[in-house]
Amino acid sequence: MPNAKYIFVTGGVTSSLGKGIISASLATLLQSRGFKVTIQKLDPYINVDPGTLNPYEHGECYVTDDGAETDLDLGHYERFLNVPTSRANNITTGRIYKSVIDKERQGVYLGKTVQVIPHITDEIKNSIKLLAKNKAFDFVITEIGGTVGDIESLPYIEAVRQMKWELGKNCLVIHLTLIPFLAAAGELKTKPTQHSVKALLEYGIQPDILVCRTEKSLNKEIRRKVALFCNVEPDAVIESIDASTIYDVPFLMKEEKLDEVVLRKLHVEAEHKHELGAWSKFIKKLKNPSREVNIALVGKYTELKDAYKSISESFIHAGVANDAKVNVQWISSEDITSENIEKKLKNVSGVLVAPGFGERGIEGKINTIKFVREHNIPFLGICLGMQCAVIEFARNVLGYPDAHSAEMNSKTEHPVIDLLEDQKKIVNKGGTMRLGAYACTIKENTLASKIYKSETISERHRHRYEFNNKYLDEFIKAGMINSGMNSKTHLVEIVEIPAHPFFIGVQFHPEYKSTVAQPHPLFVNFVAAALKQVRKD
Ligand code: GLN
Numbered sequence: 445m446p447n448a449k450y451i452f453v454t455g456g457v458t459s460s461l462g463k464g465i466i467s468a469s470l471a472t473l474l475q476s477r478g479f480k481v482t483i484q485k486l487d488p489y490i491n492v493d494p495g496t497l498n499p500y501e502h503g504e505c506y507v508t509d510d511g512a513e514t515d516l517d518l519g520h521y522e523r524f525l526n527v528p529t530s531r532a533n534n535i536t537t538g539r540i541y542k543s544v545i546d547k548e549r550q551g552v553y554l555g556k557t558v559q560v561i562p563h564i565t566d567e568i569k570n571s572i573k574l575l576a577k578n579k580a581f582d583f584v585i586t587e588i589g590g591t592v593g594d595i596e597s598l599p600y601i602e603a604v605r606q607m608k609w610e611l612g613k614n615c616l617v618i619h620l621t622l623i624p625f626l627a628a629a630g631e632l633k634t635k636p637t638q639h640s641v642k643a644l645l646e647y648g649i650q651p652d653i654l655v656c657r658t659e660k661s662l663n664k665e666i667r668r669k670v671a672l673f674c675n676v677e678p679d680a681v682i683e684s685i686d687a688s689t690i691y692d693v694p695f696l697m698k699e700e701k702l703d704e705v706v707l708r709k710l711h712v713e714a715e716h717k718h719e720l721g722a723w724s725k726f727i728k729k730l731k732n733p734s735r736e737v738n739i740a741l742v743g744k745y746t747e748l749k750d751a752y753k754s755i756s757e758s759f760i761h762a763g764v765a766n767d768a769k770v771n772v773q774w775i776s777s778e779d780i781t782s783e784n785i786e787k788k789l790k791n792v793s794g795v796l797v798a799p800g801f802g803e804r805g806i807e808g809k810i811n812t813i814k815f816v817r818e819h820n821i822p823f824l825g826i827c828l829g830m831q832c833a834v835i836e837f838a839r840n841v842l843g844y845p846d847a848h849s850a851e852m853n854s855k856t857e858h859p860v861i862d863l864l865e866d867q868k869k870i871v872n873k874g875g876t877m878r879l880g881a882y883a884c885t886i887k888e889n890t891l892a893s894k895i896y897k898s899e900t901i902s903e904r905h906r907h908r909y910e911f912n913n914k915y916l917d918e919f920i921k922a923g924m925i926n927s928g929m930n931s932k933t934h935l936v937e938i939v940e941i942p943a944h945p946f947f948i949g950v951q952f953h954p955e956y957k958s959t960v961a962q963p964h965p966l967f968v969n970f971v972a973a974a975l976k977q978v979r980k981d
Contacts, residue, residue, distance in 0.1 A: 511880025
């Protein structure tokens with residue numbers, strides 16, 4: 445296509461209506477017709493990125509290949525599209541302001557008064573257009589975080605108004621709203637949608653398409669009414685009914701012809717019909733598993749499932765690859781003791797110990813690992829989970845009862861997990877960890893080589909601490925080997941215990957790379973190992 449088309453997705457009425465999933469579903473439909481599509485998220489908060497946020501605030505922090513710490517919606521974009529995102533795909537107000545203020549200090553604005561309009565809005569517009577540079581994409585879908593009317597998202601909405609004006613038919617706005625069902629009246633109500641479109645109109649934006657979240661189907665009459673009051677065509681009122689899985693949404697949007705309406709309004713000829721065969725196979729398998737397996741996820745944010753979003757989605761992909769349903773049992777590591785662990789893991793055929801930061805719940809994770817190591821239960825440790833496996837082995841096999849990570853105990857005599865010298869000098873917290881994709885060399889004849897079937901792999905990192913190589917020989921002699929290494933820095937990336945049926949810890953985050961099209965091999969093999977020994981005692 446000669447010029448990229450821009451699609452904005454705004455939200456009204458309430459938050460959490462699923463703008464990310466609607467954006468990813470529309471992108472999937474366009475991609476399945478042969479277009480190149482990318483999705484971007486604009487977040488209205490002042491943090492430069494979500495890396496410094498507690499997962500309780502916005503859920504998991506997702507990491508891209510180029511080392512950006514981003515919003516979890518980028519995970520959905522990658523899982524749906526199977527195309528990597530980058531730092532350019534997630535912008536925050538903090539980043540926009542930081543860049544404008546840095547330019548002001550450099551004198552770039554030549555004595556001008558620096559203002560929200562045009563300087564902040566120009567910076568936003570440039571960040572949106574950057575994605576279409578070099579004709580990399582036919583469609584740039586930009587999701588605006590927050591809800592229309594929020595004070596903090598006003599500059600984004602203003603930037604959308606300006607772009608719509610400048611780009612004319614190369615740009616459209618989809619507004620996602622809620623049509624609530626009032627049980628007492630037995631009716632679907634359109635008024636909140638009317639109000640939220642009015643709010644958008646006050647800012648100068650006429651939405652082109654309305655996607656209406658609803659628990660009941662919208663009849664013709666409701667669609668007609670919404671269309672009439674909100675100045676949109678009746679076929680541009682799209683129903684988005686609650687789905688049993690997010691992976692159904694592309695098909696629901698296809699039935700509603702969302703992509704057809706988008707193409708028509710942007711005057712784009714469809715290149716070909718949808719190619720969604722693989723996706724529909726995936727859904728079929730997802731909905732008709734032939735077996736089940738219970739896997740424990742041991743972490744400290746178990747009340748908030750979004751904190752481990754990519755891990756739970758990876759289990760869905762790996763379950764489908766194994767024709768099985770993975771029932772993830774969330775266990776809070778703070779509640780685990782060496783006395784109750786056996787009871788907690790009853791009926792569980794595999795254990796994943798989650799990533800994390802800080803001391804809370806750490807001993808529960810270590811107790812869990814001792815139990816699974818001694819009882820031959822399949823184990824996957826991710827990042828802090830791998831570090832805990834190293835600490836547990838040092839304490840209970842090497843015989844260093846005070847062994848720890850310097851993160852939790854900087855005074856331990858046996859820091860088996862430690863900071864590298866160059867990390868010790870760093871004071872700033874934001875963006876200073878080992879972040880993004882690093883190559884890892886896999887040793888032959890190991891569990892890792894069986895899983896990856898490749899000599900070198902690339903995986904994404906997000907951590908400050910590392911395996912302390914001072915202890916490496918002792919570990920190897922005692923039966924925990926380093927099966928994956930960074931060949932440049934000699935950092936240990938994967939540990940495993942060959943004498944155990946499936947015990948593997950990885951310093952990186954495989955969950956960021958699992959997609960519908962390419963379920964991650966570590967998860968696929970871990971689920972397969974758990975399925976081999978389904979426990980029913
Ligand atoms: N807190 C650990 C570190 O910084 C592990 C981080 C993680 O699990 N993502 O090294």
